[in-house]
Amino acid sequence: MNTSTTKLKLKDTLSDYIFIALGILSINFALKGLLVPNHFFDGGVTGMALLLHETYHINIAFLIFAINLPVILAGYKLTGKKFVIKTTISILILGMCILWLPVPVITHDKLIISMFGGFFIGMGVGLGMRGGCALDGIEILAVYTGKKVGFTMSEIILGLNLIIFTVAAMFFGLETAFYSMLTYYVASRTINYVVEGVQEFTGVTIVSGKSEEIKAFLVLHMDKGITVYKGERGFMKNSFEVSADCDIIYTVVTRLEVRRLKNAVHEIDPAAFIFSGSVKETAGGILKRKSGH
Structure with a gap:
């Protein structure tokens, strides 16, 4: 391996870790500064964790790790060993940040929480994807489940999110469910911009x-x-x-x-x-x- 190739790999590895670190901090900020203190939800695996947290009052850090880990391991054959290890470590660090890294409550305005909570969640997940890991395992779960039941990835993601939002509407009211949908929409659009670039x-x-x-x-x-x-x-x-x-x-x-x-x-x-x-x-x-x- 020549020197230029080694330098390029080191540069790529360093940029990956920077993206992942920024993604973790962004998700931690969104959860602790906006969503969790105000009892808001999102879609995807993060939405499942938030829903269980509000229902059973289990620490959100444990839930995010506990739900993501089996999803990541189930998709081992789809993603490979390197991806699984990087993602597992990243999710573990995210959980540690949620436990020990303090973030002040930013606001109680519902629209700001919904919009910017989704923005920072989406930015965090997108930066994680650019760094080569999944800080929200919903797409891995969708691909894995789709191979078993024959649905497309989009259909699986839509179905899982419909379940999350329906449960949120039943137990926490329609207003909460509608704000959760807005949060997820903003998050999904932000992921697209972060991963694909603002300049299309x-x-x-x-x-x-x-x-x-x-x-x-x-x-x-x-x-x-x-x-x-x-x-x-x-x-x-x-x-x-x-x-x-x-x-x-x-x-x-x-x-x-x-x-x-x-x-x-x-x-x-x-x-x-x-x-x-x-x-x-x-x-x-x-x-x-x-x-x-």
């Missing part, structure tokens, strides 16, 4: 008979990297036998650049076929190198 990218594919002009515009004027596939266009209903070779152009742009790109392409070729889709994550290439400067 869009992948654009262009099929045109004037591909050379479009390639020149993308590279020379928009300063974009492009990938070109060799394809064949034509095959219309009234002239199915007629076709022609063409270059299919693919590039990645930010959301703010999509409109400019489409306008320019249609100006070059009004008949160009363009389709786009959200890109979850990008690594390397011109796009990332430019954003690093």
Whole structure:
């Protein structure tokens, strides 16, 4: 193993631990400063722990560890040994922080608790995911259960959360359940932003008979990297036998650049076929190198 590879691995490992540590602190802040003192709930495994805490008055730190651990171990074959060990240690440290790291009660305003409780829970879980662990094992449980019963991960997560919110409504009132749903929604959106990045990218594919002009515009004027596939266009209903070779152009742009790109392409070729889709994550290439400067 060369020196540069070793340094890269050490850098990645250090960043993982920093993400996990910040995630633990964020969840601890949300629970002790907002949710627990005000008897609020969330979804996922954290929501289960909060629900049991309010019902049976068991310490939330023990519940989070006790519920997450069997879920993590059940998903061992899905996630691997390294992930299980890292997650188990992280959950244990989270429990210790909840037990011994003091956090003052921030507010009793229900809307602030619901919104920012969800925000800090979501940020904590998202940072944990970026660090390579699961500080809330709901997705592991969903994948594991889905393999047993045949439901999709989304259906399992929805079902588990519906149970949590229904029980909350039955025993603690509809208002509490509604605020819990809002907390979970904010948390889930925050997780997406933390994991995927605030600046979402869009992948654009262009099929045109004037591909050379479009390639020149993308590279020379928009300063974009492009990938070109060799394809064949034509095959219309009234002239199915007629076709022609063409270059299919693919590039990645930010959301703010999509409109400019489409306008320019249609100006070059009004008949160009363009389709786009959200890109979850990008690594390397011109796009990332430019954003690093």
